[in-house]
Ligand code: NA
């Protein structure tokens with residue numbers, strides 16, 4: 001049986017090379033060649049379409065970000081998109097798989113597919129080329145590219161101007177001064193060639209943001225596999241995949257930090273900035289938890305998450 | 315060869331009847347005016363964004379998204395115009411070897427085949443729109459609902475489908 | 486591989502039965518995908534392709550660059566360019582034809598399409614050349630060939646689409662087109678000189694030098710100003726290449742109003758024709774997306790890569806074969822459809838090759854060089870019989886000139902193009918000098 005996988009990241013992207021491709025090879029190994037995975041040379045649709053593509057069977061296996069499109073489908077998935085969640089992509093991804101995949105019932109939000117993985121990357125930083133952010137007032141008027149609604153709300157509470165654009169546009173806009181900074185990971189600094197246009201990078205304990213990813217297979221296709229093969233594939237997916245992809249993100253972050261070296265000034269956010277961010281984040285977390293409705297305790301989930309990754313919020 | 319109207323190559327809209335008679339129809343003028351306004355709006359969004367950024371240090375946060383949506387609206391507003399004007403890129407090279415009546419039949423057949431494709435596009439777009447209503451799909455920064463755009467696109471493909479059947483012989 | 490080839494044959498059959506290429510690609514791609522993958526997934530794939538193409542931010546440059554060219558074409562700037570160019574060459578045999586080539590190059594700097602360049606320039610250059618007794622073949626040949634420069638000299642709709650297909654930097658692609666574009670102008674000028682030397686009856690001995698009017702000077706200044714505005718805006722870091730289209734369109738409107746050459750009716754027509762042309766292009770992009778999803782799924786790019794690997798072919802031979810395929814396809818296909826159909830198949834192949842040239846070791850440089858080669862081959866296809874789109878445009882503007890006459894005038898320019906193509910392939914630095 002051949003599983004068709006559509007991949008929209010560049011073929012040399014670290015998580016393609018170090019997580020998806022090895023996973024695909026291992027699928028073949030653990031099923032004794034009964035199941036193979038063929039990764040398409042070119043994606044069969046736009047990146048935001050990738051969840052629906054697996055659900056509709058355009059491809060069998062896809063991955064993508066929950067925040068690609070704004071809708072009501074992945075509300076509980078936002079658990080992993082808040083600030084102060086964790087600095088280690090492996091711990092993040094394992095906690096995310098365990099909690100969102102467990103009590104927050106991720107499977108119900110991914111209807112029509114079977115979950116192969118849920119994961120996050122390393123901590124998000126706030127890069128800019130204007131000034132060191134020593135007090136919340138330093139953020140005033142700063143034009144920042146943000147990856148999604150949460151970070152946008154967070155920084156606009158502190159007076160910055162959030163801007164949305166695709167990640168590939170960031171280089172053009174940052175180098176032209178259209179934006180002053182961007183919320184991104186270490187890895188993105190080199191992946192998008194931004195080093196020359198960033199002067200200061202502020203780290204926040206546990207990251208200022210994170211993104212959450214799904215890795216799914218079409219449900220009918222999944223059910224057409226033998227029980228034995230499904231069990232074998234599940235064994236190398238889920239938590240095992242969280243470990244694998246987390247490692248890939250961590251390695252990518254380390255490699256990027258080596259390349260950047262001292263070309264950018266990395267500094268930890270001071271207590272005043274962290275405090276202001278916490279206040280803003282607290283409000284946003286509470287309103288998210290409230291919106292989850294009956295049966296899901298968002299606040300408890302966040303607390304459990306931080307306990308698992310060892311980040312203290314106070 | 316039927317040339318696409320890639321800028322300045324279209325014959326002027328004749329003031330009376332003939333091949334361009336449909337250009338006086340109300341629906342055509344309505345869509346043409348809408349398209350013109352949408353292009354103007356696209357230009358406007360970029361200018362407001364770029365000029366605002368330098369003169370007032372105040373970029374227009376929704377520029378990216380608004381550009382996307384205006385573009386989609388423009389393309390689908392203009393699709394019926396292209397379809398009825400015979401503006402799609404066609405190759406009629408081999409046809410000159412055939413007799414006139416055969417050419418005409420083939421032309422009608424090609425129109426019908428295209429109409430089927432467009433009707434199918436319309437059907438799929440309705441499904442996408444219904445899906446988006448169900449999921450509450452909206453744009454990321456301005457939180458504009460996406461479904462109306464899908465229904466606009468569906469209507470456009472449906473009208474274009476009819477236009478492909480109605481279009482006059484262009485030879 | 487077999488199924489891809491069968492599909493390709495059916496596609497060509499539909500196209501020759503006059504089914505618009507956009508719908509032919511959508512139908513063959515959709516049905517092919519359904520046969521391999523099932524009807525429900527194919528339907529969903531088609532729906533996605535239709536809906537999402539319209540939302541593609543980068544494609545916003547298509548209506549805006551076309552609009553910019555249309556506004557300038559409608560405001561009489563082409564006439565000014567032509568008259569000004571005539572001042573340079575007017576005293577030479579074939580001077581008007583040379584002026585045509587140069588003013589086509591100038592107009593290309595503000596127009597993103599080859600067809601629009603040819604159509605616009607034919608309206609101003611043809612009457613003059615006829616009045617002075619130029620042969621129709623040389624006159625139309627110069628316009629058809631000069632018009633092809635529209636997609637190589639920036640801005641260029643084709644380069645933008647190439648950039649979208651390959652994720653190459655559009656700003657760099659624009660820069661890369663400048664030197665090959667200037668080479669093109671020089672080559673065409675030489676082609677005119679050679680042609681009138683071989684056959685003096687093609688052009689009168691000495692033309693008449695038109696006086697350069699104030700309006701002509703304003704036209705030249707306007708084109709220069711707009712080109713500088715766009716290039717300085719992009720490379721000076723004021724706006725992105727995508728935003729340049731909107732800014733350029735706004736600037737073109739300002740110029741048209743300042744020079745007063747644009748009537749309300751012509752302006753309205755520029756709007757509607759730009760919208761209509763954009764819808765036509767988007768329909769093709771949608772069709773190509775559907776078709777290329779099918780081809781990818783059917784494994785054609787993989788199969789080709791395997792063949793190259795198994796045969797142990799040299800990268801240069803692969804490139805040469807690809808160029809030959811383009812030349813053959815170029816006989817039959819229109820430029821945009823050709824690029825959309827082939828780049829998804831050939832680009833993955835080329836990007837994996839090592840040409841053993843230092844400057845091409847950088848993957849970004851390799852894709853830019855390949856882009857320029859593809860655009861130049863596409864330019865050639867625009868004037869290659871039996872289907873040369875530029876020639877057809879001329880034919881529709883000048884119904885009394887036969888296709889045979891136009892093609893007979895085009896061949897000297899075609900030879901110049903082939904020489905230029907060889908130079909660009911042999912010397913990647915020509916495309917990469919301004920980029921590096
Ligand atoms: Na151009």
Ligand code: NA
Nearest residue numbers: 815816866872
């Ligand atoms: Na041709």
